[in-house]
Amino acid sequence: MSYLDLSIREIHQALVEKKTTPLELAKEALERAKANNDNAFEMLLEEEAILEASKLVEPEEDNLLWGIPYCLKDNFSTKGFETTASSNVLNGYVPLFDATVVSKLKEKKCVLIGKTTLDELAMGGTGTTGHKGITFNPYDPSHTHMVGGSSCGSAAVVAAGIVPFALGSDTGDSVRKPASYAGLVGMKPTWGRISRYGLFPFAPSLDHVGFFTRDVEDSAILLEALSGRDDMDSTSSFRPVDSYLPKEKSLKGKRIAVLSEIVDAISNKEVRASFDRAVKAMEDEGAIIDYVKFGLQDLEAIYATYIVISCAEATSNDANLDGIKFGAYHGGKTYREVMSNARTEGFSHLIKRRFIIGSFALMRENVDVLFTRAQKVRAKITARVNEILKDHDTIFLPAAPSPAPLLSASSDALSDEYLIADNHLALGNFAGLPSVTVPLSFVDGLPIGVNFMCRAFEEKELYNLASAFEKISGLAGLSTVSPKEARL
Amino acid sequence: MNFEAIIGLEIHVEMKTASKMFSGSPNTFTREPNTCVTPFDMAYPGTMPRVNKQAVINAIRVANALHMEIDPLVRFDRKNYFYSDLPKGFQITQQFHPIGKEGYLEILGKDGELKRIGIERIHMEEDTCKQLHFADYSLLDYNRAGVPLVEIVSKPDLRNGTEAMRYVEAIRNIVLYSGTSDGKMEEGSLRCDVNVSIRPYGSKGFGTKVELKNLNSTKNIELALDYEIARQTACLLSNREIAQETRRYDEASGKTVLMRVKTDAVDYKYFPEPNIAPIQLSMEFVQNAIDTCPELYDSKLARYLQNGLSQTDAEILLSNIDMASFFEEATVKDPKLSKIIANFLIVEINAYLNKNGIAMNTLGLNPETLSDIAAFQDAGYTHKQCADILNYVLENGGSAEEARLAKHIEKQSDNASEVLAFVTGVLDANPQSIEDFKAGKDRAKGFLIGQVMKAAKGKVNPAAVAKVMDEELAKR
Secondary structure: OOHHHOOHHHHHHHHHOOOOOHHHHHHHHHHHHHHOOOOOEEEEOHHHHHHHHHHOOOOOOOOOOOOOEEEEEOOEOOOOOOOOOOOHHHOOOOOOOOOHHHHHHHHOOOEEEEEEOOOHHHOOOOOOOOOOOOOEOOOOOOOOEEOOOOOHHHHHHHHOOOOOEEEEEEOOOOOHHHHHHOOOEEEEOOOOOEOOOOEOOOOOOOOEEEEEEOOHHHHHHHHHHHEOOEOOEOOOOOOOOOOOOOOOOOOOOOEEEEEHHHHHOOOOHHHHHHHHHHHHHHHHOOOEEEEEOOOHHHHHHHHHHHHHHHHHHHHHHHHHOOOOOOOOOOOOOOHHHHHHHHHHHHOOHHHHHHHHHHHHHHOOOOOHHHHHHHHHHHHHHHHHHHHHHHHOOEEEEEOOOOOOOEOOOOOOOOOHHHHHHOOOOHHHHHHOOOEEEEEEEEEOOEEEEEEEEOOOOOHHHHHHHHHHHHHHHOOOOOOOOOOOOOOO | OOEEEEEEEEEEEEOOOOEOOOOOOEOOOOOOOOOOOOOOOOOOOOOOOOOOHHHHHHHHHHHHHOOOEEOOEEOOEEEEOOOOOOOOOEEEEOOOOOOEEEEEEEEEOOOOOEEEEEEEEEEEEEOOOEEEEOOOOEEEEOOOOOOEEEEEEEOOOEOOHHHHHHHHHHHHHHHHHOOOOOOOOOOOOEEEEEEEEEEEOOOOOOOOOEEEEOOOOHHHHHHHHHHHHHHHHHHHHOOOOOOOEEEEEEOOOOEEEEEEEOOOOOOOOOEEOOOOOOEEOOHHHHHHHHHOOOOOHHHHHHHHHHOOOOHHHHHHHHOOHHHHHHHHHHHOOOHHHHHHHHHHHHHHHHHHHHHHOOOHHHOOOOHHHHHHHHHHHHOOOOHHHHHHHHHHHHHHOOOHHHHHHHOOOOOOEOOHHHHHHHHHHHHHHOHHHHHHHHOOOOHHHHHHHHHHHHHOOOOEOHHHHHHHHHHHHHHO
């Protein structure tokens, strides 16, 4: 245990009292990073971090993030530092500008320790497809279970206690699912709450900036720092930024919807039992639990709808990666050859498969039955989610049907369980609603999490609920460095 | 068999906004290549489009001038294709919901009758980068990437080259006078794609469409279409098929030349742009864009005619927007002087511009000075005198009064009794000349007038002198 393992507020207190310094924190984070063997880093920024941290001498008492070390998924643009999104197509690409969230954390004097791995171009949920290979789960020294993705490296570095927080991105569940597998608080707010400027797009209508922390209050501190209108992202909201720090932590009278088809589809008895205990404990605290039927057909349609929309948008967003302007260049006699060589060499076959699906869905002869239909299904599902949230304060579910799966397990299995219980976090992306994963318990020594989703821009309510839940679970501050006893 | 041509035009207009359609980089033609570029223009990952408000205002103004229905919910879509001049691999355009639809424009047909040409749509989009191809390499200039465009698509209502030319002229006048664009075809800020097919008169179907490109003047549009219609007619009459192809106009030979045969139309895989949320324009915003639109060509023409200008003079002034605006500034002080001012602009100032090879907007003349010079002419100075004053000011600067004094120009009297006194005096002193005149020697009259001018030291108006001289000679 060290100051690095405390909550952000506690670290801040120690910094203000000069019990530790940003430089000490950065050095320790770097040491832990170098000792870690989960393959979580694209790039460690050792010299830069030490340089920046040593400039931070006088603590800013009103800035909770002053001097806090952090890591960044390698799909956020960083001025002057190679950013590849774990894809060979972007090898050598050094951006000319910082993503808005990076600028904001710079202003807060956070210290960037390193850039973390991801599934190639953030497309994937296993943490196995980036150009640096598999990123492992810190809870599994045997390296047989995944940490999940696509924000695999960011999940691993926070779970391994290297940094108190790390940024990720979430298009389907790329922060909130790995948060479940890595025992973390994984948050994505309302679409438009945080600027996406500088986040490499996967599917902009579904993309969100998200982040991993070890407790709910840390998450709220970050949201406050990262939120707000940004003219560089015209989809960012003009709504004033709230204070998100959880205050009212009672569950009394809260109306909580549990989607019964999803819970019923879970085959892992321990996950189910743990979740049921959680429901019971919340009821004991005065929450009103409603088991709501969402509509099986719509739930089954989530995966296909997601694949069609996300692949269609991705094939267009990544059309800029042609070797002409930046990124890896592989020669060619004509512009067609240059583009074709860059893309053939640069993308893995999984990415090409997504582009083909996306192009196919947009083709003139298919667009009505695939893309346009998917848009309609998305609208229908969104309407259903909002309908449920009209009568309930939140939708509460297991974040995943199981702890982190084996790396050897097929990721293509389209079982009922997979379709219904492994993809529901995308509801939050379809509807653009705030959604947070919080640790629930352990199964076979691996963490599992639950997820809360609230109405648009009700992040404050979301954090109140998550914070109350954290009190019940007893898992605030969890990492492999500071293990906790599960209660549920 | 007689054929009629079916012609439709797609016009791309580059807008002269301060910044680009979706980024903050300057929008200008004149800078060094690749100096007006932001990360967005080069499609760096993570950059996002920001809609240019002035471009929306311009598009509304043009749509209104074309009598179109304006959609206050502004939406954009992606047109996806790979090409070396397209940085993002897609163009942001308005495929599904153009800002304007269902409009029309009235032009003078070949027969002199007013003809209404339907306009299908007007939408906003962004330009590609400029390519320069060499033998074994190509250069890309991203200054043009993202320049705002409006595309205006006509219905297939045009029937011959002259109509097409007049349609383009009318569109150019609208974009020019609304302040949307400088509308220069030769510089590519107004670009025309023409579709033309022919069919037997009375037939309802359509023939095979040929696309014409490389039309860099309105005159070339007329010439290219006249040629192409004749070519297609000859094809059909000799039983040859018309191929679906793209042809370019070759100025030297006056012919259209095959560029490429069209295969199946490209599938652009359009879908809504997810990085621009639909923008709901208020009715006030739309109305304000329309109300603040600079006065358009037709309205100015009507006003000039009302102020006494001839149709020809008005059209000459309006053919140069800088001259028209100079004219308006010069006539503010005294609109009664319009005709005189127009005359100076069309004759003396145009001659001066041509002689010195300069443009109207760099002419160092104050409009008020021209107004003062016109006031001299109105007050009785001769046109010749005033032209001398004007030329002096053009060469040396200064005010009209300073020029008059410098050139020692005095007002010539046309006071009848004053003139009569001089004439009578000269006639009395030159009886021989009167006799010569009576004997048919016209030259004698010139001599007599000269004597009068001499006696009056140039202060009488020669025209008035000539008139009185005629009257007095008749009496003797």
